Amino acid sequence: MIYRETGQFKSSYESDQALFPIKQDRYVILGVLIVTFGVVPGLLNEYWLNAILLPFLIYALAALGLNILTGYCGQVSLGTGGFMAVGAFSVYKLMIAFPELGFIPLVLLSGVITAAVGALFGLPSLRIKGFYLAVATLAAQFFLIWLFNKVGWFFNYNASGMINSPPMTVFGVIITGPEGDMTGKYYLVATFVALFALVAKNLARGRIGRNWMAIRDMDIAAELIGVRPLIAKLSAFAVSSFYIGMAGALYFAVWLGSAEPTEAFDINQSFLVLFMIIIGGLGSVLGSFLGAGFMVLMPILLKNIMVDGFGTDAALAAHIEIITVGVLIIGFLIVEPHGLARLWRIAKEKIRLWPFPH
Amino acid sequence: MNIAKLTRQAVLALLAMPLLSGVATAYELTIPSLDYRTGPYAPNGIPFANGYGDYLHMLNERDGGINGSKINLVACETAYNTKRGVECYENTKGEGESGALVYQPLSTGITYQLIPKSSVDRIPVFSMGYGRTSAANGKVFPWVFNFPATYWDQATVFIRYIGEKEGGMDKLKGKKIALVYHNSAYGKEPIRTLEKAAEQYGFEFLQLPVDHPGQEQKSTWLQVRQERPDWVLMWGWGVMNQVAIKEAASIRYPMDHFIGVWWSGSENDVLPAGDAAHGYLSGAFHQPGGNFPAHDDIRKYVYDKGMGLGERDRIGEVLYNRGLVAAMWTSEAIRKAMEIHKTNKIKGVHVRDGFEALDVDEARLTELGLPGFTIPVKITCENHEGPGKVALQQWDAKAQKWSLVSGFYEPLRDITAPLIAEDSAQYAKENGVVPRICG
Numbered sequence: 001m002i003y004r005e006t007g008q009f010k011s012s013y014e015s016d017q018a019l020f021p022i023k024q025d026r027y028v029i030l031g032v033l034i035v036t037f038g039v040v041p042g043l044l045n046e047y048w049l050n051a052i053l054l055p056f057l058i059y060a061l062a063a064l065g066l067n068i069l070t071g072y073c074g075q076v077s078l079g080t081g082g083f084m085a086v087g088a089f090s091v092y093k094l095m096i097a098f099p100e101l102g103f104i105p106l107v108l109l110s111g112v113i114t115a116a117v118g119a120l121f122g123l124p125s126l127r128i129k130g131f132y133l134a135v136a137t138l139a140a141q142f143f144l145i146w147l148f149n150k151v152g153w154f155f156n157y158n159a160s161g162m163i164n165s166p167p168m169t170v171f172g173v174i175i176t177g178p179e180g181d182m183t184g185k186y187y188l189v190a191t192f193v194a195l196f197a198l199v200a201k202n203l204a205r206g207r208i209g210r211n212w213m214a215i216r217d218m219d220i221a222a223e224l225i226g227v228r229p230l231i232a233k234l235s236a237f238a239v240s241s242f243y244i245g246m247a248g249a250l251y252f253a254v255w256l257g258s259a260e261p262t263e264a265f266d267i268n269q270s271f272l273v274l275f276m277i278i279i280g281g282l283g284s285v286l287g288s289f290l291g292a293g294f295m296v297l298m299p300i301l302l303k304n305i306m307v308d309g310f311g312t313d314a315a316l317a318a319h320i321e322i323i324t325v326g327v328l329i330i331g332f333l334i335v336e337p338h339g340l341a342r343l344w345r346i347a348k349e350k351i352r353l354w355p356f357p358h
Numbered sequence: 359m360n361i362a363k364l365t366r367q368a369v370l371a372l373l374a375m376p377l378l379s380g381v382a383t384a385y386e387l388t389i390p391s392l393d394y395r396t397g398p399y400a401p402n403g404i405p406f407a408n409g410y411g412d413y414l415h416m417l418n419e420r421d422g423g424i425n426g427s428k429i430n431l432v433a434c435e436t437a438y439n440t441k442r443g444v445e446c447y448e449n450t451k452g453e454g455e456s457g458a459l460v461y462q463p464l465s466t467g468i469t470y471q472l473i474p475k476s477s478v479d480r481i482p483v484f485s486m487g488y489g490r491t492s493a494a495n496g497k498v499f500p501w502v503f504n505f506p507a508t509y510w511d512q513a514t515v516f517i518r519y520i521g522e523k524e525g526g527m528d529k530l531k532g533k534k535i536a537l538v539y540h541n542s543a544y545g546k547e548p549i550r551t552l553e554k555a556a557e558q559y560g561f562e563f564l565q566l567p568v569d570h571p572g573q574e575q576k577s578t579w580l581q582v583r584q585e586r587p588d589w590v591l592m593w594g595w596g597v598m599n600q601v602a603i604k605e606a607a608s609i610r611y612p613m614d615h616f617i618g619v620w621w622s623g624s625e626n627d628v629l630p631a632g633d634a635a636h637g638y639l640s641g642a643f644h645q646p647g648g649n650f651p652a653h654d655d656i657r658k659y660v661y662d663k664g665m666g667l668g669e670r671d672r673i674g675e676v677l678y679n680r681g682l683v684a685a686m687w688t689s690e691a692i693r694k695a696m697e698i699h700k701t702n703k704i705k706g707v708h709v710r711d712g713f714e715a716l717d718v719d720e721a722r723l724t725e726l727g728l729p730g731f732t733i734p735v736k737i738t739c740e741n742h743e744g745p746g747k748v749a750l751q752q753w754d755a756k757a758q759k760w761s762l763v764s765g766f767y768e769p770l771r772d773i774t775a776p777l778i779a780e781d782s783a784q785y786a787k788e789n790g791v792v793p794r795i796c797g
Contacts, residue, residue, distance in 0.1 A: 051448040055441070096788075149541060159550045159781060160490070160543035162470055166788050177789060178474025256440070258470045260543045262570055263440055300445060303435075315395030318435040322396070 003351040019201060036190055041183045049182045054255045056296045057189045058247050063276040063288035064193075064200050065243025070274070071283035072204055073236035074216030075125050079118075079137035081269030082144035083241050085261055086114040087248030089154050092163045095176075095253065096156065103168045103175055107192070107253075111246040117144075118241020125233050129219075141270055148261040155261075162260045165253040176253045185254050192250065196243060201285045203239065212236050213283070244273075279332060281341025290340040294332075299325055385703050386430040387423065387692060388454040389414060392446050392464050397437035398571045399596040401626045402677055403464070407433070408668035409681025410462065412656050415667075417689055419659040424692050427702045430454055436468065443468035451479055459709045460484050460688055466544035469502075474789065476501040481706035482713055484691075486684045487512075487620060487643060491547055492781035494743030496714070497793040499782065503713050505687075505744030506735050509619065510777060511769035512641045513548035513591070515748040516617050517555045518767050520589050531560035536587035538578060538594065538602055541567035545593045548619075552591075554773045572598025579605040592618040599627035607634030614639060617750065623760065624676040628753045636755035639763070641748050644683045644732040646760040648674020651727030652682070676751075676760055683732055690726075691716050714739050733766050739796035746771075 003024050010016040020026045044053070062080060069075050090110035098106070121140040125133050148154050155163050167177030173184035203209050211232040214222035223229055252259045259265070272295060280291020299321055306317040336343050350357075391410055394403035414429045423429050432453050434446035443465060451458045461476070461483050463469040469489030476483045483502045485493065491510045493502035507515075520535065521527040537552060539545030549565065556563035564587055566578045572594060579602075582590060590611065594602055599622045606616055614637040618627070623640020653673055661670050672678060695704045695712025704712075718726075719734040735744045747766035754761065786793055 047448045047452070051445040160466070160470075160546050162543045164470075164474075164785075164788060167790055178478050256444070256471065257474060260467060260470075262542050263467050266570070304449075307434075314393060314433040314435040318396045318437060 003348065003354075019198075019205075033194065036194065037187070041186055046182050049186050050255075052297065052300060053186060054189055056292055057186075057193045058251045058255055059273065059276060059296055060289045060292035061189075061193050061196060061250070062244050062247035062273050063280065063292045064197060064285065065240045065247060066273050067277045067280075067282065067284070067288045068200060068203070068212070068243065069236050069240035071277055071281075071287070072209060072216060073212035073233065073240075074219075075122070075233060075236060076130065076134040077137040077240070078134050078267070078270045078274065079121060079140035079144070080244055080273040081265040081267060082141035083114050083118055083244040084248030084251060084269060085144055085148055085265035086117045086241075087111060087245030088252035088259060088265070089148050089163065089261075090114065090245065091249035091253050092165065093154070095166055095168060099166070099168060103170050103253075104188075106168075107246055107249045110249040111242040114245020114248065115238040115242040118244070119234050119238040122234050122237025122241075125237065126230060138267075138270075141267055145261050145265055148265075160260070162258055163252065164258040168253075176257070178257065180254070180257075189250055189254060192246065196246070197285055197289075200243070204283075204285065208232075208235060208239075216283075275329065277339075279329060279339055281339030284339070284341035286344060287339050287341030290344070294340065298328065384428065386428050386454050386456065387704075388430045388432060388450075388456050388458050389688065390432045390434060390446070390450040390453065390458050390461060392436045392443055392462065392468065393433050394436050394438040394464065396435060397439065399438040402596055402621070402624065403438065405624070405626075405668065405672060405675050405677035406464065406681040406684075408666075408672070409678035409683075410685045411667045411681075412660050412673075412678075413652070413682045413685035414689065415665055416652075416656045416659050419663065419665070420655055424689050425696050425702055427696075429689075432458075436465070438465050440465065440467035440471055444471050447472060447475065451481060456703070457481070457705055459692060459704070459706050460713075462486065462684055462688070463489065466490075466542070466547075470543065473499065473502055479706070480710075482691075482710040484684070484688060484713070486680075486687070488544070490785075492778045492785060494741065494778050495782035495793075496738070496740045496742040497782075497796060498786045498791055499742065500794060501710060503737065503742045505737055505742060506643050506733055507746045507748050507769070508743050508774070508778075509547040509593075510551040510774040511743065511746040512619060512748045513551045514555060514770035514773050515641065515750075515767040516591055517552075517559065518770065519617070519750055519764065521559070524588075527559060533561040533589070534564060534585065534587040535561050535589045535591065536564040536566055536582060536585065538566045538568060538575075538582075538590060538592045540572060540593055540595050540598055541569045544595065548591075548593055550777060551773060554777065555770070558773065568594070568598055568602070571596060573601055575601050575605050578602075579609050579611075582606070582611060583609045588615065590616045592616070592622050594618060594622045594627075599624075600630040603628060603631040603635050603638060607631050613637035614752070617641070620680075620748075623751060623753075625758075625760070626677075628755070629758070633755045635753055638753045639750050640753075640760075642676070642751040642760075642762060643748055643766075644679055645730065645762060646674065646676045646679060646751060648678075650729070650731055652686075652731075655727060656682075679731075683728075686726060686728065687716065687718065687735065690718050690722075713737055713742075746774075 005022050008023050066080050069077050087110045090113040091106055094106045124136040155161050165176040167174055173181050175184055175188055211227045214227045215232045276291035276295045279294055281287025302321045302324055303317055306312040307314055393407040411431055414431050418429050432450050434450055436443040436446055458481050463472050466489055469485045472483050485504045487507055489504055491508040493499040493504050494508055521530050552563050568575055568578055592602055616638055618640035620641040628635040628638055660666050691712040692709055694715050695708040696702055698711050699708050714737055716737040733745050733747050737744055746769045749762050749766045750764040751760045752763040
C-alpha cells in the first residue's frame with residue numbers, strides 16, 4: 001500500500017532510467033543520507049564514531065570493492081588484505097612525499113596505484129578460474145604482505161616496520177594523526193563511501209556492469225555475444241582494487257593511524273571482507289553495507305550486551321561471542337543463502353503486495 | 359533469569375551504550391585491564407591478567423583500595439588484536455567518575471595505537487618493558503612510560519652477558535650471534551641495537567625471522583644448524599617460544615647459549631620441551647616464585663574469599679609475577695599522584711605526574727611485601743625507562759622452576775642512548791611534536 005510504483009508515471013527516458021525509479025526508494029535513500037550527514041554526528045559520542053561507525057563505513061567500502069569483483073564479475077579473490085595494504089602503504093608514502101597535494105587526492109591516487117597492482121594480479125584470471133583463481137589471489141595476499149614487511153623503503157626504514165600517518169588536514173580540519181577531529185573523520189569517510197556507493201550502483205547497471213555480469217554468468221557465452229573477457233575481467237580487477245585501495249588508505253590513515261603489515265592486513269582481513277559480501281549478498285550494493293554492518297557491529301554488540309549488560313566475565317563473553325557469531329553466520333546462510341540483501345528484496349516484494357498478498 | 363528479563367536487560371544495555379556513564383557512589387579509581395584470554399597468545403595473556411587483577415583486588419580487600427579509594431578494575435578482552443584493543447580503549451576510557459587512569463596495553467600493536475591517543479586524551483600509557491623503545495625519552499613522549507627497561511637495554515645486556523661468558527667484551531670479535539624473532543613490530547625492535555653492537559664489538563649478526571604465529575620453524579632451525587651461531591637470542595611470543603625451544607632441542611643446540619627476551623621466558627614456554635629445555639636462559643626484571651609476603655596476602659585476602667582470577671597453584675609463575683609487578687608500579691604511581699595533588703579524586707592527567715615522580719626503592723618494596731622482588735625504579739620527567747637494568751634467569755627442568763642466575767646488568771648506554779635520541783627525534787619530526795622542557 002505504501003510501497004509500490006502504481007501511479008508513478010514515467011514521461012521521459014531519463015526518469016525511466018533513473019537510479020531509483022520508485023519514489024519511495026528515493027525518499028528512503030534521501031532519508032538515510034540526511035541521517036548519515038545531519039543527525040548522526042551530533043547524536044553519537046566519540047566511542048560510537050571511532051569504534052563502530054568508522055570501521056563499518058571503511059569495511060563497507062572494501063566490501064563494495066570486493067563485491068564488484070566477486071559479486072558482479074564472478075572472480076573469487078582472497079587478496080583483499082593485500083590490496084588494502086597496497087592502498088595503505090601508497091597513501092603513507094604519498095603523505096610523506098607530497099603532503100602539499102592534500103589528503104583527498106592522495107587517497108584517490110593510492111586507489112589508482114592499487115588499481116594498477118590489482119589489474120596486474122588479475123592477469124592470471126584470464127587463464128584460471130574458480131578455486132584456482134582464489135589460490136592465485138591468495139598468493140598476491142602473501143606476496144604483498146611479505147613485500148611490505150621486508151623492503152624498508154615502504155615503511156621509511158622505521159626500526160619496527162610500523163607506519164604512522166602524519167597529520168593532514170581537509171578543508172582546515174585535521175583528519176589524520178592523533179589530533180584528528182572525530183566528526184571530521186566521520187564526514188570524510190561517509191562522503192567517500194556515499195559517493196563511491198553511488199558510482200558502484202551506476203557502474204553495475206551500465207554497460208561495464210552488464211559485461212561483468214555476463215562474464216560471471218557464463219564466460220564463454222559472454223565471449224560469443226561480444227564481451228571481451230580481457231577488458232571485462234581486468235576492468236573488474238582494477239575497479240575493485242581501486243575501491244579496496246581507498247578503503248585500505250582510509251583504514252590506515254584515518255581510522256587506525258598506525259599499522260604494521262603483518263597484523264593489520266593479514267589473511268583474516270581478506271576472509272572478513274569475503275564473509276561480509278557472502279553474508280550481505282553477492283552482487284548487491286546494499287548487501288555490501290549489510291554484510292559490513294553484520295560483521296563489524298555484531299561482535300561489538302554482543303560484547304556490550306554481555307559485558308556491560310549482564311556483567312559477564314570479559315573472557316567468557318569473548319568465547320560466547322565467537323560461538324554466537326559463527327552460529328549466526330551459519331543460521332543466516334541456511335535461512336537465506338543469497339545473503340541479507342536478498343532478505344531485504346523479499347521484504348520489499350511483500351510490502352509491495354501488502355495488504356493484499358494475492 | 360527468564361527470557362523477558364534477559365531481553366529487557368539487553369535493551370537497557372543497548373540504550374546505555376552511548377551514555378557510558380555509571381552512577382558512582384564513592385569515588386572509584388578506574389583501571390582498565392586489556393586482557394587477552396582468547397586467541398593465539400592467550401596462554402601468556404592469562405597469567406599476566408591474573409597477576410594484574412589479583413594484586414589490585416588484594417589492595418581493595420586488604421587496604422580498601424589506594425589511600426581508601428576503591429579500585430574498579432574494568433576488564434576488556436582484546437585477543438591481542440590491535441583493532442579490538444582500540445575498541446576496548448574507546449569503550450573504557452570514559453568509564454566511571456575518574457575515567458580510565460592508566461592503560462597497560464600489553465601488545466606492541468595496541469601500544470603504538472595508544473601512544474598518539476594518550477596525549478590527546480591525557481591518559482598515561484604504561485607499556486612496561488615493551489612497546490616503543492624511544493618512548494623512554496619523556497620529552498617527546500610525555501604520556502608514555504616503559505620502565506623498568508626497554509628492549510634495547512635488554513639486547514645490550516644480553517651482549518654484555520655473552521661477553522662475560524666468553525671471557526671479555528673483546529672476545530666477541532669474530533663470534534656469531536643469531537636473532538630468532540617474531541616477524542612483527544615487536545620482534546624487529548632489537549635489530550637496530552644489535553646491528554650497532556655488532557659493529558662496535560665485531561661479532562657477526564644473523565637475522566632469522568619467524569612469521570606469525572610461529573608454529574613452523576623447521577627452516578629457521580635448519581639455518582641455525584648450518585650456520586652454527588655461538589649464541590642464539592630470541593624475541594618470541596606465544597606458541598613461537600615453545601616451538602623454538604623444542605626445535606633448538608631437536609638440533610641439540612646448547613640451551614645455555616640460547617637466550618630469550620623476557621616475554622620468552624615463562625613456564626608455558628619451557629614445559630612443553632620437557633627436560634630438553636634445561637638450562638635455557640631468558641631476560642627478567644623481577645624474581646620468579648610465589649613466596650613473597652604480597653603473594654601470601656593475595657592468597658589470604660583474594661583466593662581464600664574465592665575471588666581469585668586464576669588457579670591458586672599458579673600464583674608466582676613468571677608471567678603472573680609480571681602482571682603483579684605492573685599492578686604494583688601502577689598503584690604506587692596512583693598513590694604518588696594522590697600525594698602530589700592532595701586529593702583522592704584524581705584523573706589520568708594527575709596519574710602521569712604520579713608516574714613522573716615515582717620512586718619505588720628497596721625500602722618501599724619491603725613495605726609492599728616484595729623485598730628484593732625487582733630493581734628500584736625512579737622515574738623523572740625526561741627519563742621514562744627507569745634504571746634499564748636487566749638480569750638473566752635460567753630454567754631448571756628437574757626442579758621445574760626459574761631462578762635468577764645473574765645480577766642486574768647496566769645496559770650499554772653508549773649504544774642505546776643515541777638510538778633513542780634519534781628515533782624519538784624522528785617521531786617528533788614526523789608527527790609535529792615539540793619536545794617539552796624538563797625541570
